[in-house]
Amino acid sequence: xxxxxxxxxxxxxxxxxxxxxxxxxxxxxxxxxxxxxxxxxxxxxxxxxxxxxxxxxxxxxxxxxxxxxxxxxxxxxxxxxxxxxxxxxxxxxxxxxxxxxxxxxxxxxxxxxxxxxxxxxxxxxxxxxxxxxxxxxxxxxxxxxxxxxxx
Amino acid sequence: xxxxxxxxxxxxxxxxxxxxxxxxxxxxxxxxxxxxxxxxxxxxxxxxxxxxxxxxxxxxxxxxxxxxxxxxxxxxxxxxxxxxxxxxxxxxxxxxxxxxxxxxxxxxxxxxxxxxxxxxxxxxxxxxxxxxxxxxxxxxxxxxxxxxxxx
DNA sequence: GTGGCTGTTATAATTAAATTTACAGCAAAG
DNA sequence: CTTTGCTGTAAATTTAATTATAACAGCCAC
Numbered sequence: 001x002x003x004x005x006x007x008x009x010x011x012x013x014x015x016x017x018x019x020x021x022x023x024x025x026x027x028x029x030x031x032x033x034x035x036x037x038x039x040x041x042x043x044x045x046x047x048x049x050x051x052x053x054x055x056x057x058x059x060x061x062x063x064x065x066x067x068x069x070x071x072x073x074x075x076x077x078x079x080x081x082x083x084x085x086x087x088x089x090x091x092x093x094x095x096x097x098x099x100x101x102x103x104x105x106x107x108x109x110x111x112x113x114x115x116x117x118x119x120x121x122x123x124x125x126x127x128x129x130x131x132x133x134x135x136x137x138x139x140x141x142x143x144x145x146x147x148x149x150x151x
Numbered sequence: 152x153x154x155x156x157x158x159x160x161x162x163x164x165x166x167x168x169x170x171x172x173x174x175x176x177x178x179x180x181x182x183x184x185x186x187x188x189x190x191x192x193x194x195x196x197x198x199x200x201x202x203x204x205x206x207x208x209x210x211x212x213x214x215x216x217x218x219x220x221x222x223x224x225x226x227x228x229x230x231x232x233x234x235x236x237x238x239x240x241x242x243x244x245x246x247x248x249x250x251x252x253x254x255x256x257x258x259x260x261x262x263x264x265x266x267x268x269x270x271x272x273x274x275x276x277x278x279x280x281x282x283x284x285x286x287x288x289x290x291x292x293x294x295x296x297x298x299x300x301x302x
Numbered sequence: 303g304t305g306g307c308t309g310t311t312a313t314a315a316t317t318a319a320a321t322t323t324a325c326a327g328c329a330a331a332g
Numbered sequence: 333c334t335t336t337g338c339t340g341t342a343a344a345t346t347t348a349a350t351t352a353t354a355a356c357a358g359c360c361a362c
Contacts, residue, residue, distance in 0.1 A: 001152015001153050001154075001316090001317055001318035001319050001320095001347090001348065001349050001350070002152050002318070002319040002320060002347065002348050002349065003152070003240040003318095003319080003348085003349075004240065004318080004319065004320090005240050005241065005242035005244075005319090005320085006319085006320095007239060008239075008240065008241050008242040008256065008259055009242050011255065011259055012242065012245065012251075012252065012255050012256070015251070015255050016251055016255075019251060020251075026337080026338065026339090027338080027339075028338090032246060032249070033245065033246055033249040033251055033252045034242065034244075034245050034246070034252060035244050035245055035246040035252070036244075036320075036321075037320090037321060037322065038338095038339095039321080039322070039323080039324095039340095039341090040320065040321065040322090042339065042340065042341085043340090043341085045339090045340095046339090046340065046341080056339075056340095057328080057329080057339080058327070058328045058329080058338080058339045058340065059327075059328035059329040059330080059337080059338050059339055059340095060328080060329060060330085060338070060339075061337080061338060061339085063339095074262065087238045087239075087270070088158060088159075088238075089154040089155065089156050089159065090156065090159050091156035091159040091160050091163065091185065093156075093185075093186050093187075094163065094184065094185050094186055095183060095184050095185065095186040098183070098184040099290055100163075100166070100167055100170060100171075100184055100286075100290075101163065101184045101185060101186070103286050103289040103290040104162065104163050104166045104167075104282070104286050105159065105163070106286075106289045107282050107283075107285035107286040107288075107289050108159055108162055108282060110285060111225065111277050111281070111282065111285075114273070115270060115273050115274065118269065118270070118273050119238070119266060119269070119270050119273075122265070122266050122269050122270075123266065126262050130262070131255070131258050131259060131262065132258075134258035134261060134262075135251075135254050135255050135257075135258040137258075138254040138257045138258050139250055139251075139254040152316095152317065152318050152319065152347095152348060152349035152350055153316065153317045153318065153349065153350040153351065154317085154318075154349095154350080155349080155350065155351090156350090156351085157350085157351095177306085177307065177308090178307080178308075179307090187351075187352075188351090188352060188353065188354095189307095189308095190309095190310090190352080190353070190354080190355095191351065191352065191353090193308065193309065193310085194309095194310085196308090196309095197308090197309070197310085207308075207309095208308080208359085208360080209307080209308045209309060209358070209359045209360075210306080210307050210308055210309090210358075210359035210360040210361085211307070211308075211359080211360060211361085212306080212307060212308080214308095
């Protein structure tokens with residue numbers, strides 16, 4: 001399949017909203033920045049909304065974050081758009097008549113779960129605010145602009 | 152796309168070889184355990200071989216591990232079969248005319264790299280021996296059988 | 303030499319994802 | 333109260349990474 005870029009796109013959307021709170025932000029405007037189409041943006045936005053990370057009103061092009069950027073973590077966004085999809089995937093099609101096949105996968109599962117937990121812990125330590133701060137560093141803008149635009 | 156199960160299958164193959172060193176292990180026999188086809192098994196085995204994790208002789212159905220199971224890590228196997236494929240994927244199709252789009256993805260990349268490094272460190276701490284040990288626990292067999300079969 | 307295997311390539315089928323189209327319903331403007 | 337543009341949502345299509353399959357040259361042991 002294609003690689004999923006939902007997490008990246010969702011962060012993009014959230015950051016875009018945080019940075020441009022003063023403008024009208026239709027799904028079309030956001031889609032133009034991601035270079036995708038509005039329906040896809042709306043699909044992701046609905047997942048973020050259902051996860052309690054942003055809010056919006058039907059027919060009204062003014063989405064807003066539901067919490068301060070410091071309180072939204074990368075893990076929150078990951079869970080919102082990817083659900084419980086793990087990073088590593090077992091092969092669940094092994095031969096059930098082969099004890100080795102089944103039990104090796106069961107053993108692997110324990111280690112995959114451990115890895116997943118570690119990664120999620122790491123993701124929960126990164127906030128949207130951290131990402132936006134780094135974004136401003138990357139784009140060479142002054143730090144005080146961050147404060148103006150995210151309040 | 153489909154989810155990649157190459158890592159799981161590669162571990163399966165390595166463990167299978169470690170556990171059944173006394174038998175002839177044609178790609179067909181191994182494929183039967185994973186319930187896939189021999190050519191796919193051979194493709195993965197070649198990657199493991201090129202990474203220096205196992206050895207085999209053309210025309211001879213007796214593959215063997217190139218190192219003791221304690222010295223082969225999950226990261227070694229991951230790198231062998233997935234190369235530098237990351238776990239999280241940036242959206243590289245954002246609008247280049249939109250500064251936000253580009254710089255948000257650049258900021259994200261730094262955090263993704265950090266996460267990747269953490270995960271790889273974790274994977275490098277898990278050995279094939281660990282997985283095989285847990286496999287024997289899962290299949291309810293005595294620990295001493297492990298020693299007989301992996302020496 | 304024969305049979306069975308590995309190593310290798312090329313092609314098809316599968317599957318998860320993104321894209322696109324479509325439309326019902328809401329909100330604000332006139 | 334009608335128009336316009338938007339959101340929310342579902343369905344159908346296209347794209348892309350993967351697995352599956354087929355084919356065959358070359359090696360090994362008998």
